[in-house]
Amino acid sequence: MERGKPRKEESLKNNGEVKLPLKTKMFYGVGDIGNAIINSAIQFYLLKFYTDTALILPVLAGNALLIGKIWDAINDPLFGWLTDKTDSKLGRRRVFMLWGAIPLGISIMLLWFIPKGLSTTTTFIWIALTFILFDTFWTLTNVPYYALTSELTDDYDERSSLTTTRMVMAVPAYLIGVALTPLLAGLFSDERKGWAYVGIIYGLICAAVLLISAAGIRERKKVMQTKAKTNVWQSVKIALSNKPFQRLCIAYFVINLSFAMVKTLMAYYLEYQLLMKSEISLVMGLMLICVTLSLPFWKKLSERLDKGKTYALGTGIGAIAISLSFFLTPDQGKLVYILSALAGIGFGSQWIFPWAMVADVADYDRVESGEFRSGMYYGIWGLATKISEALAIAGIGWMLTGFGYVPNVAQSSRSLLGIRLFFGPIPGIIIIITLPLLIWYPIDRKKHAEIREKLAAMESQLGENL
Template sequence: MYAIGSLGTGGYATLPGLVLTYFLTDNLGVAALAAGLIVTAAKIWDVLIDPLIGAASDRQLARTGSRRGFMVTGALALPLFFALTFAVPPSWGPVTGAVSVLLAFLATATAFSLFQVPYVALPAELTGNYDERTRLLGWRVVVLTAAILLFGAGGPALRNAGSDPVLGYLLMGIASGLAIGIGMLIAARTADIAARRNAHTSGAPIVSSTWRDQYMSGFRALGRSQPFRALLGTFVLQALATGTMLAGAQYVATWVLRSEDAVTLVFVALVGPALLTTPAWTALARRTGKERAFAIASGLFTAAAATLVIAVWTPGAWIYASVAVAGIAYAGLQSLPMAMLPDVISHDERTSGPGQAGTFTGIWTAGETVGFALGATAVSLTLATTGYISTVAGATVEQPAAAITGIVLSFSILPAALMAASLLTLRRYRLRREDIDAVASLDA
């Protein structure tokens, strides 16, 4: 039941990252730089509200014994705002269209954060066992990768189902928003399971009532937990790397592989191997430790992304093979850090007390948002710098060679360099299995 929430996580993370910038530049005629700024502005809003939601979720847990209220609110609100994001017609003009998309996407982001921040906090409260957390998050990633495949392939397919791209985007927004909301609503029930397991947190003192106190609680968590700083830094760099590839995928399909529909095959190549290999990463983590398995996955992704630069000179179907290798690594990049985060939280509880998981996950979700937002920004800046030509739906243009090169670089060398940098921050993560087992034995 917990894992089904990743149907919402995968859908929300995949479709906007995959098609929103493209929707703005190639359907509404918004300039590439402006499109990137719109996506970034919405993500900055996420960064501002996520720590507040995390601290508020901790207060809700202390007051009611459950984090479910925020999760249900987000699940019910998201479908409407998600559909509105893609409901803007080109006839409104680039300026009005851009403003409308921005407002709808801000509301969508708020609804998603209301669900996601408490959702990420739950594993630390559902089980205290080192390996059980890996299995729990492993199943979540199986659903997540399946959702990425469903939305990454199915979303563009819905968009292209008819001859009218305006109705196609609207259909995609409505259907995808409903699917995301249903998954989130089902997963919200696991908050009550966590509440029963941690009944002692209900009735705890309610603190951090002001905005300033809520932000400061997050900074205090960063300051006192060295493992959290190392893991968060690694995760943000990797979110930036994968966000860059995600935002560039549609452009690679259209202008490198010369088929707008090829984005579906790119996603199948990425997510198919990830779906199949998640259990293998779980087994490797059990044998070697999560941090070592995480480093192996990061190195493999770095190598696979770097090979894609060859597409500057010889584009072709071989790109799918490199993407598939990245997909094998991607399964580990998704499951392992999420399984390490509950370890960090439980380790901190040893000195700071329970009931603060939302504070950690608020900062974590904000960091992830920063990474994905800057990924889209990096792609839009690359497009603007290399002379990418924006257009409206139905119009035909030919991109300059420099723009094609920029698209390939943003899909290969840039994410590879960011992923390599994340290996340096990962080296500073010092929690090991014996540290978590020691905490669990004290709780027993």
């Protein structure tokens, strides 16, 4: 192949950047199917499984999950740094996906299995340990997987396209997790047995699709041949001092925390406030269908408005929609379908742009350091994602206990007030407060083009010195 000439399956965009082949995008996207299914099951049903099936107090279940996040404070940046330093014929990222897929599947199986006859204390310990085990293998496989967003392509818009392709596969899988999980668990008269089968099925799916993805994609040689030179603590310090990354992380952390509160409380809100228990899957499904359908729209709009502004617009729409849910009464329950659709359309932007924007931040860092440190950035990003979601689950557990929630019975007016507040206006207002961080985000298309020019000059200089 001639030097500088794209491979046969690649094509050039108008700006001269290499466009990723659809095959690469498809194989990359497949890897997130299992993650989406298990994440939706965890976010929507794990706390309810613990409180209503295992019959552990919400505050204890929330605290058990939060304990796992102490280990997260170490493993996310550590594993990100480790993949940056890895030198393997299988690639810096793919090797972890290949070897970690099966252990991840086993840990998922254990997450949804609680032995009968355990005391409250032993159940608490079991939940904490199985969640730590799952989180360890999830981090080991998914930090390198997400870091590939930055390294499969350097193009500003192609990264959005790559992420959109991934999400077009992931969101329907997420929807399947929302709709299928309670149906699978409900197939058995023994609820514990039903949830155990949920874990077995989802564990097998997650391991299989991760292996397929890793087998179908290839890392670029210029990325594989570079290794980070700084130690883990220096890498963490450099990443956290990156101004655009700081701004993006704060905005994403707050928005993801708020959205996780909504997802965690949706089943409670529909069952106890609107008395629509039989329609939980329908409402959740509608929201996620609207997320899926909105993805191409948000991707196209970002080509005009840039990623930050488009991200802000979408999440603003979603925030308004969920805030209005506070005012719905049981006789107005059908209106929740309209709000769910609007929220899905708005929050579609949350599924694309944060992940693509981290890749641009890694380029910004590479201009300063000359190193590919995508693993570290996505490691810290994974930490922000998981801590925000764990805080949401734990916070909802504390809230439910504080407002007097009692499982499987009609709720008091005080308990319903807590559910309505933390499902609607509180996360909605918090999201709106963060939007200026995205509207005036510093790495827009013009800034990224300048970064790419500097990187091209650096690579050219390096080539001349070899």
